[in-house]
Amino acid sequence: MDQFSDRIEALLERVQKAPRYTGGEMNTAVKPWDSVKLRYGFCFPDTYEVGMSHLGMKILYGLVNREPDQVCERFFMPWTDMKELMEQEDVPLFSMESRHALYDFDMIGFTLQYEMSYTNILAMLKLGRVSVRSADRGRDEPVVVAGGPCAFNPEPLADFIDAFMIGDGEEVTLQVTAAVRDWKPTGAPRRALLETLARIPGVYVPAFYDVKYNADGTVASVTPNCEAAPERVRKCVVTDLDSAYYPRAFPVPYTEVVFDRIMLEIMRGCTRGCRFCQAGMLYRPVRERSLETLRSLAMDLERATGYEEISLSSLSSGDYSCLPELIRALMKDMERERVSISLPSLRIDSVLKESLEETQKVRKTSLTFAPEAGTQRLRDVINKGVTEADLIEKVTDAFSSGWSSVKLYFMIGLPTETDEDLDGIADLAQKVVRCYFSVPKDKRAKGLRVTVSASSFVPKPVTPFQWCGQDTQESLKRKQAYLKEKLRAVKGVNFNYHTPELSYLEACFSRGDRRLGRVLEAAAARGCMLDGWSDLFSFENWMAAFADAGLDPDWYAYRTCGKDEVLPWEHIDSGIDRRFLRREYDRAQRAEVTRDCRQGCNGCGLQRWKGVCACADAGHV
Amino acid sequence: MRMLATFEKSERLRHIGHLDIMRAMQRALRRSGLPVAYSNGFNPHILLSFASALPVGAAGTCEVMETAMAEDVAPEDFLRRMNAALPPEMQLSGARAVDDRHPALMSLVRAARYEIRIRDAEAAEAIRTALPAYLEQAEIVTDRKTKSGIKPIDIRPLIHELTMDGGVLRTELALTETLSCKPSMLLKTLGECAGIGEPRALVVRTRLLGEDADGRLVPVEEL
Ligand code: SF4
Numbered sequence: 007m008d009q010f011s012d013r014i015e016a017l018l019e020r021v022q023k024a025p026r027y028t029g030g031e032m033n034t035a036v037k038p039w040d041s042v043k044l045r046y047g048f049c050f051p052d053t054y055e056v057g058m059s060h061l062g063m064k065i066l067y068g069l070v071n072r073e074p075d076q077v078c079e080r081f082f083m084p085w086t087d088m089k090e091l092m093e094q095e096d097v098p099l100f101s102m103e104s105r106h107a108l109y110d111f112d113m114i115g116f117t118l119q120y121e122m123s124y125t126n127i128l129a130m131l132k133l134g135r136v137s138v139r140s141a142d143r144g145r146d147e148p149v150v151v152a153g154g155p156c157a158f159n160p161e162p163l164a165d166f167i168d169a170f171m172i173g174d175g176e177e178v179t180l181q182v183t184a185a186v187r188d189w190k191p192t193g194a195p196r197r198a199l200l201e202t203l204a205r206i207p208g209v210y211v212p213a214f215y216d217v218k219y220n221a222d223g224t225v226a227s228v229t230p231n232c233e234a235a236p237e238r239v240r241k242c243v244v245t246d247l248d249s250a251y252y253p254r255a256f257p258v259p260y261t262e263v264v265f266d267r268i269m270l271e272i273m274r275g276c277t278r279g280c281r282f283c284q285a286g287m288l289y290r291p292v293r294e295r296s297l298e299t300l301r302s303l304a305m306d307l308e309r310a311t312g313y314e315e316i317s318l319s320s321l322s323s324g325d326y327s328c329l330p331e332l333i334r335a336l337m338k339d340m341e342r343e344r345v346s347i348s349l350p351s352l353r354i355d356s357v358l359k360e361s362l363e364e365t366q367k368v369r370k371t372s373l374t375f376a377p378e379a380g381t382q383r384l385r386d387v388i389n390k391g392v393t394e395a396d397l398i399e400k401v402t403d404a405f406s407s408g409w410s411s412v413k414l415y416f417m418i419g420l421p422t423e424t425d426e427d428l429d430g431i432a433d434l435a436q437k438v439v440r441c442y443f444s445v446p447k448d449k450r451a452k453g454l455r456v457t458v459s460a461s462s463f464v465p466k467p468v469t470p471f472q473w474c475g476q477d478t479q480e481s482l483k484r485k486q487a488y489l490k491e492k493l494r495a496v497k498g499v500n501f502n503y504h505t506p507e508l509s510y511l512e513a514c515f516s517r518g519d520r521r522l523g524r525v526l527e528a529a530a531a532r533g534c535m536l537d538g539w540s541d542l543f544s545f546e547n548w549m550a551a552f553a554d555a556g557l558d559p560d561w562y563a564y565r566t567c568g569k570d571e572v573l574p575w576e577h578i579d580s581g582i583d584r585r586f587l588r589r590e591y592d593r594a595q596r597a598e599v600t601r602d603c604r605q606g607c608n609g610c611g612l613q614r615w616k617g618v619c620a621c622a623d624a625g626h627v
Numbered sequence: 628m629r630m631l632a633t634f635e636k637s638e639r640l641r642h643i644g645h646l647d648i649m650r651a652m653q654r655a656l657r658r659s660g661l662p663v664a665y666s667n668g669f670n671p672h673i674l675l676s677f678a679s680a681l682p683v684g685a686a687g688t689c690e691v692m693e694t695a696m697a698e699d700v701a702p703e704d705f706l707r708r709m710n711a712a713l714p715p716e717m718q719l720s721g722a723r724a725v726d727d728r729h730p731a732l733m734s735l736v737r738a739a740r741y742e743i744r745i746r747d748a749e750a751a752e753a754i755r756t757a758l759p760a761y762l763e764q765a766e767i768v769t770d771r772k773t774k775s776g777i778k779p780i781d782i783r784p785l786i787h788e789l790t791m792d793g794g795v796l797r798t799e800l801a802l803t804e805t806l807s808c809k810p811s812m813l814l815k816t817l818g819e820c821a822g823i824g825e826p827r828a829l830v831v832r833t834r835l836l837g838e839d840a841d842g843r844l845v846p847v848e849e850l
Pocket residue numbers: 277290291292603604606607608609610611612613619620621
């Protein structure tokens with residue numbers, strides 16, 4: 007702490023938002039540096055406010071710190087003003103807890119939540135004085151690992167990360183930290199450790215795989231070059247979520263962060279099978295925590311944090327098997343503490359009127375609905391099992407129960423989309439507005455606000471749309487302008503959309519291959535970082551970086567992949583069968599829906615893994 | 628019942644704003660399991676007030692707060708449970724039960740003592756040299772931000788005491804709801820007098836003072 011503390015304190019006088027860097031929050035672990043055998047630096051490649059809102063970080067932070075011989079400390083990406091000062095004053099990236107430099111840690115781990123954080127990883131390594139390329143790291147440098155949803159296509163980061171952890175992190179993280187801890191004092195070379203890691207199920211060591219390319223630039227093969235590395239790396243699955251580790255205390259930031267409340271993960275996975283949704287595929291199968299576990303977690307978390315709000319978190323909270331009971335029980339347990347309960351991701355076909363009325367007693371925020379597409383045909387294409395009648399019914403319920411603010415989420419640029427589908431969006435918005443006015447004036451809340459958000463579709467690995475090229479930027483811009491014009495006519499509606507440039511780059515990296523590491527290096531050299539922040543995002547620099555690397559971004563973003571093409575990430579085994587994805591792709595072209603797999607297994611592939619999906623036991627296969 | 632307590636805002640937390648510290652204290656009260664009292668009304672909140680808002684950038688070793696309990700609590704228990712619920716950077720140092728007629732803390736504050744460490748040795752030397760001349764001035768006029776714009780203020784009568792010890796200034800400055808000398812005003816004028824501009828410094832408030840029955844300034848928490 008003392009090595010840099012004075013210099014850090016002096017920097018804090020000169021930066022904006024100094025509280026981002028102060029640390030010292032409630033429930034942050036400071037273990038004596040020399041009392042542990044393994045020091046793990048958890049890095050969130052974005053700002054403090056974003057990182058501190060992230061549930062996965064809280065889980066892993068608690069998990070590692072529970073080990074008596076290990077410590078986990080946090081790192082975030084500093085804002086540009088701080089970063090510049092640190093470079094000027096020769097202060098390395100330091101941890102929030104003990105203010106040790108990144109290079110002092112035995113192991114550092116990045117969580118990969120979105121592609122546009124990749125340059126931050128390079129920037130953080132550099133600022134932390136850790137060799138950016140895996141191949142350049144010496145025996146005493148930290149072992150650099152990464153996990154999270156984007157690890158399912160680890161290839162663009164293959165040059166920089168020593169080992170990826172694929173899938174649920176609760177168990178594999180401790181296997182990896184233990185391996186590093188045990189290797190450290192042995193004096194064995196780095197390669198020996200990497201071989202040990204490659205033998206841990208769910209760990210992918212990219213250096214142990216050779217990638218060959220075809221003349222047309224597509225991947226010809228990915229093959230292990232080391233006996234320790236498996237052909238395919240199978241994702242980790244925590245089969246019993248109820249007994250899996252979940253923290254009973256969270257760090258409590260002083261300043262307001264994006265999600266400043268208790269997050270209670272009630273279930274993991276989703277059975278609905280929306281064809282654009284990567285999380286829906288990656289986190290299969292569905293696993294729930296029991297009501298009793300959740301009540302006990304909620305009570306402990308409330309006592310440990312003092313938060314005023316709990317949000318139930320999952321991909322599809324409405325699908326939790328006993329949601330009304332859970333909400334009722336939590337409300338009763340938390341009455342004395344005056345804790346409010348919020349459901350962030352309501353799906354319009356699963357919102358029970360009953361729970362609506364109960365949450366409303368506590369807090370009346372804006373309600374969110376995600377029809378995703380404007381016509382039934384396109385909703386069938388994407389397998390979003392939501393009908394207009396559903397939406398209208400739920401929205402009417404909401405308006406008559408006192409809500410006046412509704413957010414509608416859509417995607418544009420979806421496969422097979424035409425202008426008719428865009429008209430459908432405007433039409434739905436219009437109908438929602440009419441719903442509001444159909445509720446008698448004395449029964450509805452004042453101040454109607456309908457927000458229509460249209461994001462641009464990005465094809466993602468391990469989804470039925472993984473083969474689809476992205477809609478072009480010109481086309482997306484035209485569609486945005488078209489919708490804007492259409493929605494201008496609808497009173498009470500706000501229209502939100504983003505420039506398609508960011509989505510275009512996301513598409514490049516989400517389906518990208520190993521060669522994109524060169525683009526990341528070039529982009530970092532051109533100063534690209536914090537790209538998720540529109541004020542810092544420079545599309546020109548990114549285009550120049552592609553040119554530097556001699557790669558064509560259009561090829562990555564717009565290309566429709568061949569049916570039999572080897573996709574760059576297929577040596578990572580998500581459990582989802584490529585044939586299932588292809589079947590779903592074909593059904594999408596015909597606008598055929600596929601049932602929710604709680605109604606019967608659709609054979610996504612996980613049924614092949616023993617004891618993983620409950621459907622096998624239920625005999626649904 | 629009301630509970631009066633003194634607490635630290637450590638040097639590490641000095642950039643955390645007043646409202647954020649308030650919220651952190653409220654959450655600590657919630658964590659403590661003590662029978663905290665909530666306000667009535669639509670949006671109930673914990674009853675908590677601080678004797679004086681500490682400026683962003685300043686630390687405090689003996690800040691004073693007051694909160695209400697729904698049931699009687701022994702001050703020792705309050706202290707113990709709160710310290711278990713607070714991070715090491717924000718510990719309480721004392722607590723005292725007061726009855727409901729006790730005046731609002733904010734109205735009691737008259738002055739505050741500070742220790743101001745000048746970060747740069749050369750600047751400290753220049754200030755030490757300039758100090759006698761600075762104090763000899765009949766008036767020291769500087770700017771004060773008010774709701775109706777920037778106004779001049781003479782801070783000389785508001786400086787009760789000012790000495791220097793090594794690189795550290797020790798001072799007592801008037802602090803009331805209507806008339807105060809902020810440490811930044813002192814530093815700015817002192818820097819100007821020494822011909823170096825406002826020096827970079829660490830400001831630590833060490834005491835909040837109020838007036839006892841005999842008109843003497845004593846720590847607010849003892850009133
Ligand atoms: S194996 Fe069957 S039931 Fe299980 S997630 Fe896949 S499709 Fe659904």
